[in-house]
Amino acid sequence: xxxxxxxxxxxxxxxxxxxxxxxxxxxxxxxxxxxxxxxxxxxxxxxxxxxxxxxxxxxxxxxxxxxxxxxxxxxxxxxxxxxxxxxxxxxxxxxxxxxxxxxxxxxxxxxxxxxxxxxxxxxxxxxxxxxxxxxxxxxxxxxxxxxxxxxxxxxxxxxxxxxxxxxxxxxxxxxxxxxxxxxxxxxxxxxxxxxxxxxxxxxxxxxxxxxxxxxxxxxxxxxxxxxxxxxxxxxxxxxxxxxxxxxxxxxxxxxxxxxxxxxxxxxxxxxxxxxxxxxxxxxxxxxxxxxxxxxxxxxxxxxxxxxxxxxxxxxxxxxxxxxxxxxxxxxxxxxxxxxxxxxxxxxxxxxxxxxxxxxxxxxxxxxxxxxxxxxxxxxxxxxxxxxxxxxxxxxxxxxxxxxxxxxxxxxxxx
Numbered sequence: 001x002x003x004x005x006x007x008x009x010x011x012x013x014x015x016x017x018x019x020x021x022x023x024x025x026x027x028x029x030x031x032x033x034x035x036x037x038x039x040x041x042x043x044x045x046x047x048x049x050x051x052x053x054x055x056x057x058x059x060x061x062x063x064x065x066x067x068x069x070x071x072x073x074x075x076x077x078x079x080x081x082x083x084x085x086x087x088x089x090x091x092x093x094x095x096x097x098x099x100x101x102x103x104x105x106x107x108x109x110x111x112x113x114x115x116x117x118x119x120x121x122x123x124x125x126x127x128x129x130x131x132x133x134x135x136x137x138x139x140x141x142x143x144x145x146x147x148x149x150x151x152x153x154x155x156x157x158x159x160x161x162x163x164x165x166x167x168x169x170x171x172x173x174x175x176x177x178x179x180x181x182x183x184x185x186x187x188x189x190x191x192x193x194x195x196x197x198x199x200x201x202x203x204x205x206x207x208x209x210x211x212x213x214x215x216x217x218x219x220x221x222x223x224x225x226x227x228x229x230x231x232x233x234x235x236x237x238x239x240x241x242x243x244x245x246x247x248x249x250x251x252x253x254x255x256x257x258x259x260x261x262x263x264x265x266x267x268x269x270x271x272x273x274x275x276x277x278x279x280x281x282x283x284x285x286x287x288x289x290x291x292x293x294x295x296x297x298x299x300x301x302x303x304x305x306x307x308x309x310x311x312x313x314x315x316x317x318x319x320x321x322x323x324x325x326x327x328x329x330x331x332x333x334x335x336x337x338x339x340x341x342x343x344x345x346x347x348x349x350x351x352x353x354x355x356x357x358x359x360x361x362x363x364x365x366x367x368x369x370x371x372x373x374x375x376x377x378x379x380x381x382x383x384x385x386x387x388x389x390x391x392x393x394x395x396x397x398x399x400x401x402x403x404x405x406x407x408x409x410x411x412x413x414x
Contacts, residue, residue: 007093009044009105011037012201014083015113017150026111026204029078033085034109036074038102046098050085110204114153115146141219142235144242147200147210147252156194160330188302188323189256195300196252207250207296213239215253217260221280229279232261236287243294251297258284258301262313281310288316325411329382332404336379339400343377350376353397355388369395 013033015024037044074082090100145151193212200210220231239253255261261284263277291297301317303309314320326334342348352374359365369392380388385397392398 005092006104006106007100008091008108009087009093009100009102010089010091010202011044011085011107011109012088013085013109013111015081015111016083017114017116024081024113026113029081030109030111030205032074032078033082033111034107037107037109041102043099043101044087045100046087046090048087050087110201112148112201112204114148114150116150141231142213142215145212145214147212147250148197149212152193152197152212155190156198159191159194160326160334188304191323192254192256192300192302196254196298199252199298200250203250208248209246210250211242211246211252213242213251213253215255217255217257221260226276226279228261228276229283232280232283232287236283236290239287239297240290240294243291243297247294247296249296253291253297253299255299255301257303258313259303259305259308262301262303262310263308264310265312281313285310285312285316288313325408328401328404328408331407332382332385332401335400335404336381340377340379348377350374350378351396352378353380353389353395355392367391371396 011033013029015026015029018024037050090098090105093100093105196212200207200212203210215235220235221228239251242249243251261280263281265278265281269278288299291299339348343350350373352372354370354372355367356370357363357365358368369389379400380397382401385401389395389397389401
């Protein structure tokens with residue numbers, strides 16, 4: 001008889017960046033935070049930020065729970081080292097309220113510290129894929145980024161890709177490809193970089209260090225005959241050397257615009273294209289096969305021309321994720337967040353919207369649209385807009401929905 005697995009509730013604890021380059025034992029902090037949460041909390045909610053991890057000096061109401069004024073905080077100096085603790089995701093659970101009782105979930109706490117540009121420059125590992133006399137030319141072919149990195153902070157959370165909330169599969173395969181319609185190149189690149197950052201955080205228990213290797217596929221295409229395949233092979237050789245040298249490091253290899261290197265070979269041969277294109281594809285396939293020998297690497301590739309990929313390459317891809325154009329609902333949500341953020345910073349005035357009866361004392365009277373000044377802008381959700389403002393063409397929420405729909409039409413017809 002199989003025992004049902006509990007949903008996994010993921011909690012991320014960010015450690016403050018150290019200006020002195022002091023190494024923080026994230027494993028010790030992770031274990032202490034786990035014990036502290038289990039002892040002090042009964043319920044945690046998705047998106048909840050735990051702000052009270054030091055000794056409390058008075059009664060404080062948390063998001064869903066009141067913490068006793070005599071509750072013990074985390075031990076020093078760990079409490080001073082923590083920047084934030086956020087409940088990010090629950091895998092295997094689908095509670096509409098988003099609130100989870102701790103006895104009914106498996107708590108997974110990850111402590112991490114963002115890497116900065118200064119740490120990147122001062123680190124020993126090679127930051128470029130190849131050694132070259134032309135540093136500027138070499139840097140365009142790719143780069144190595146330490147993870148999790150401040151440059152990618154918040155990228156995964158800011159993505160609006162699907163109708164359903166983003167969830168990460170704990171059984172992620174080695175080679176993955178994201179595909180989308182023409183014009184969505186930036187979304188695919190952002191999703192791959194954001195996923196790399198999230199994986200580095202989520203796998204922190206197993207790998208003390210993580211790196212992102214970005215390979216710029218178009219930059220590897222050379223005008224000299226036979227050079228492209230050599231550049232591709234060299235890039236993967238350097239990647240494999242890094243994997244062998246740092247077998248305790250989790251590595252994400254990101255190949256953008258992979259169709260540049262994975263064009264169908266049968267078309268190249270039948271179309272009398274240079275044989276160098278075929279060699280480049282062979283070098284890519286050989287490189288991917290060699291990476292499969294390592295358990296600490298995941299390869300992410302992006303393309304918006306699905307029909308321009310070699311079948312042998314597609315056969316090597318474990319997960320093919322299609323990223324469609326954004327819906328008008330998703331675009332409305334993006335506009336809503338942007339406008340409300342502008343209002344919070346005082347750039348645009350605050351206002352609220354409502355639909356009320358002309359005569360509140362008579363329920364038979366007609367409805368009217370009203371606006372009221374407020375401290376900040378509060379726009380309804382897409383569902384609330386459809387329910388309450390659809391019949392008022394001049395209402396701001398309805399106009400915003402029309403703009404979102406027009407954006408969808410423009411994207412799909414460009």
